[in-house]
Amino acid sequence: MSPTSDSSSRHDLDDEALGQYLLQSGKIPNLRLPIISTKIGYGQSNPTYFVDDKDGTRYILRKKPPGKIISPVAHQVDREYRVLQALGTVKDFPVPKAYLLCNDPSVIGTVFYVMEFVKGRIFTDNNLGELSPTDRRKAWFSAVETLAWLHSIDPDAIGLEGYGKKTAFYARHCNTWSRIESQQALVKDAKTGVALGRAHEKYDEIINFVKNNLPGDRYAIMHGDFKLDNLIFHPTEPKVIAILDWELSTIGHPLLDLVYCVSSFFEESVAMGQSDPSSTELPYKPENRKKSGMPEPEELLDRYAELVGYDPRRDGGGKDWEVAAIVHFIRGGTISHGIQARAISGQASSDFAHQYFERTKAFLDIAFRRIEKLQGRQGGMAKL
Numbered sequence: 001m002s003p004t005s006d007s008s009s010r011h012d013l014d015d016e017a018l019g020q021y022l023l024q025s026g027k028i029p030n031l032r033l034p035i036i037s038t039k040i041g042y043g044q045s046n047p048t049y050f051v052d053d054k055d056g057t058r059y060i061l062r063k064k065p066p067g068k069i070i071s072p073v074a075h076q077v078d079r080e081y082r083v084l085q086a087l088g089t090v091k092d093f094p095v096p097k098a099y100l101l102c103n104d105p106s107v108i109g110t111v112f113y114v115m116e117f118v119k120g121r122i123f124t125d126n127n128l129g130e131l132s133p134t135d136r137r138k139a140w141f142s143a144v145e146t147l148a149w150l151h152s153i154d155p156d157a158i159g160l161e162g163y164g165k166k167t168a169f170y171a172r173h174c175n176t177w178s179r180i181e182s183q184q185a186l187v188k189d190a191k192t193g194v195a196l197g198r199a200h201e202k203y204d205e206i207i208n209f210v211k212n213n214l215p216g217d218r219y220a221i222m223h224g225d226f227k228l229d230n231l232i233f234h235p236t237e238p239k240v241i242a243i244l245d246w247e248l249s250t251i252g253h254p255l256l257d258l259v260y261c262v263s264s265f266f267e268e269s270v271a272m273g274q275s276d277p278s279s280t281e282l283p284y285k286p287e288n289r290k291k292s293g294m295p296e297p298e299e300l301l302d303r304y305a306e307l308v309g310y311d312p313r314r315d316g317g318g319k320d321w322e323v324a325a326i327v328h329f330i331r332g333g334t335i336s337h338g339i340q341a342r343a344i345s346g347q348a349s350s351d352f353a354h355q356y357f358e359r360t361k362a363f364l365d366i367a368f369r370r371i372e373k374l375q376g377r378q379g380g381m382a383k384l
Contacts, residue, residue, distance in 0.1 A: 012037075012039070013037045013049065013061075013108045013109075014107075014108055015034065015035055015036060015037050016034070017107055017108065018035060018037065018051070018061075018107060018108050019033045019034055019035040019053075020033075021102065021107045022035070022051075022100070022114065025100050025102075027099050027100040028059065028099050028100070028114065030055075030057070031053050031057070032053045032054040032055050032057075033053065033054060034053075034054060035051055035052065035053050035054075036051075036052050037049045037050065037051050037052075037061065038050045038052070045065075045247060046062050046063060046064060046065065046077055046080075046247060047062070047063050047065055048060065048061070048062045048063075049061045049062075049063075050117070051114065058117040059099070059114050059115065059116065059117055060096065060114070060115050060116070060117050061112055061113070061114050061115075062077055062080065062112060062113055062115070063077060063108065063109075063110045063111065063112035063113075064077055064110035064111050064112070065110070065342075065347055066109055066110055066347075076247070077101075077111055077112060077113055077247070078101055078103065078111060078113075079163075079246070079247075079249065079250075080113065080245075080246040080247055080249070081098050081101040081113040081115075082160075082163070083160065083163065083221070083246045083249045084096065084097075084098035084115060084246060085098045085159075086155075086158045086159045086160050086163075087150075087153070087158065087221075089158050089159070090153060090158060093149065093150075093153070094146060094232075094240050094241050094242045094243055095242060095243055096115040096116040096117070096118050096242050096244070097115060097116040098113060098114075098115045098116075099113075099114045099115060099116070100113065100114050101113040118232050118241060118242040119235065120232040120233055120234055120235050120241050120242065121232065121233045121234070121235060122229055122231070122232055122233075122244075123139075123228050123229060123231075123233065124229045126227075126228055126229070126264055127282075127283050127284070128140075128228070128283075131238065131293070132293065133291070133292055133293025134293060135238040135293070136238075136283070136292065136293035136294060137293045137294070137295050138238035138239075139228075139233060139238035139239075140294065140295050140300060141295065141300065141303060142233075142238060142239050142240045143226075143228065143231060143240055143261065144261065144262075144300045144303055144304050145303065145304075145307060146231070146240045146243065147223075147226055147257055147258065147261055147304065148303070148304045148307035148308050149307070150220070150221055150223060150243075150257075151220035151221065151222075151254040151257070151258075151308055152220075152307065152308055152309075153220075153221055155219075155220075155221050155251050160221065160251065163221075163249075163250060163251050164219075164222070164250035164251030164252055165251065166217075166219040166251055167217045167219070168217065169217070169219065169252045169253040169256075170210065170214045170215050170253060170323075170324075170327065171211065171214055173252075173253075173256070173327065173331075174207050174210050174211050174327075177207070177330060177331060177334045178203075178204070178207050180334060180338065181198070181199050181203060181334050181337060184196060184199070184334075184337050184338050184340075184341040185197055185198050185199070185337075187341040187344065187345050188344070188345070189344040189345070190344065190345055190346045191344075196337070196340055196341050196344060199333055199334060199336075199337035199360050199361075199364060200333065200360070200361055200364035200365070200368075202364070202368055203364060205368075206326075206330060206364065206367050206368055206371065207330065209326070209371050210323060210326060210327055210330070213319065213323050214323070215253060215255060215315065215316060215319075215320035215323055215324055216315055216316055216320060217253070218253055218254055218255070218312075218315070219251055219252065219253065219254075220251070220252070220253075220254040220257075221249070221251060222249060222250055222251065222252035222253070222254060222256060222257050223243065223246065223248070223249050223257050224246075224247070224248025224249050224250060224252070224256070224257070225245055225247070225248050225260070226243075226257045226260055226261050227260065227261065228264075230243065230244045230245045231243055231244070232244065253324075254308070254312070255312055255315075255320065255321070255324040256324065256327070256328070256331075258301075258304060258312060259321070259324045259325050259327075259328045260328055262297050262300055262301065263325075263328055264284055265284055265294075265297040266325070268329070268366045269284075270282055270284045270285060272359070272362060272363075272366075301313060322370070322374050323374075325370060326367050326370045326371060326374075327367075329363045329364065329366045329367035329370065330363070330364065330367050332359070332363040333359070333360050333361070333362075333363030333364035333367065336356040336357070336359040336360040336363060337360045339356040339357075340356065340357055340360060343357075
């Protein structure tokens with residue numbers, strides 16, 4: 001039903017100080033002390049907690065991690081709070097209610113915000129193994145329809161002016177990830193003093209290819225990490241009732257969200273996500289989709305196009321989609337590289353960070369192979 005919790009995890013809170021602050025704020029109706037916080041043992045970035053009051057009413061708290069932040073653009077919980085507040089003004093849009101933001105680090109050590117706890121199901125199994133084939137299909141359509149709804153909201157109309165720039169998203173994206181990767185490469189192991197090093201030997205070449213083949217401009221409110229386990233589904237129905245983890249949200253190109261959302265259907269993702277890629281039972285394999293209930297990705301993209309009013313697969317004559325897919329794997333590799341950096345520096349907020357180490361090179365190998373394949377089909381494209 002919910003991510004597991006581990007009260008022995010790092011970053012324990014001062015419940016007495018926190019409780020007094022929340023009560024005095026007056027922003028959480030009917031809160032009763034004392035409170036008990038329990039760290040949720042799932043997630044890699046901003047530490048997240050259950051907060052239960054005396055009556056058993058549950059809330060969620062998210063905070064910046066302690067210590068020096070490796071990247072200045074990471075862990076901005078104030079941005080998460082802002083976008084949750086704004087989207088909360090859209091009738092029936094599925095986000096938790098945001099109660100308060102605390103910018104005073106003296107309360108629990110770092111900046112934090114508190115939001116509503118939404119009771120439902122979070123599917124950490126990307127195969128949706130606990131669902132029937134019928135409900136798998138419905139769950140996927142609900143996810144894509146929710147994303148299309150997000151991308152159809154005018155950011156300026158709900159108070160998100162200046163939340164991000166509306167043009168040149170992918171150019172900035174390349175510069176941002178290049179900068180972050182360089183910063184991460186310099187992070188030293190807390191025990192050995194040895195620097196982490198580059199994410200991939202061809203990282204700069206891969207980035208330069210994208211810079212020379214940028215997708216055209218579009219903009220929308222972008223979640224930045226739109227995947228199944230960041231969605232809460234209804235307790236019994238295959239319907240999205242809340243979107244979580246807005247850390248990477250901005251105003252940006254909707255292709256980034258859309259590609260990431262359907263990337264489970266990519267051949268490379270099927271192989272990476274399984275311990276035995278040769279298995280004949282994988283539900284995302286084309287030959288297994290009908291039996292398993294997985295929709296065809298083209299069906300999902302058709303539905304998205306119907307709702308947003310244009311077909312992103314046609315932008316740039318189809319090239320924009322291909323380049324966005326390459327950026328998806330660049331991003332995945334850079335994020336995994338960042339998890340490595342936080343882990344060796346002792347800053348990772350999960351004991352499972354080591355599972356990401358092998359993914360860094362794998363993601364970027366895929367990006368490079370996709371570039372080579374794309375150049376083979378379109379010889380006139382800019383080279384590495």
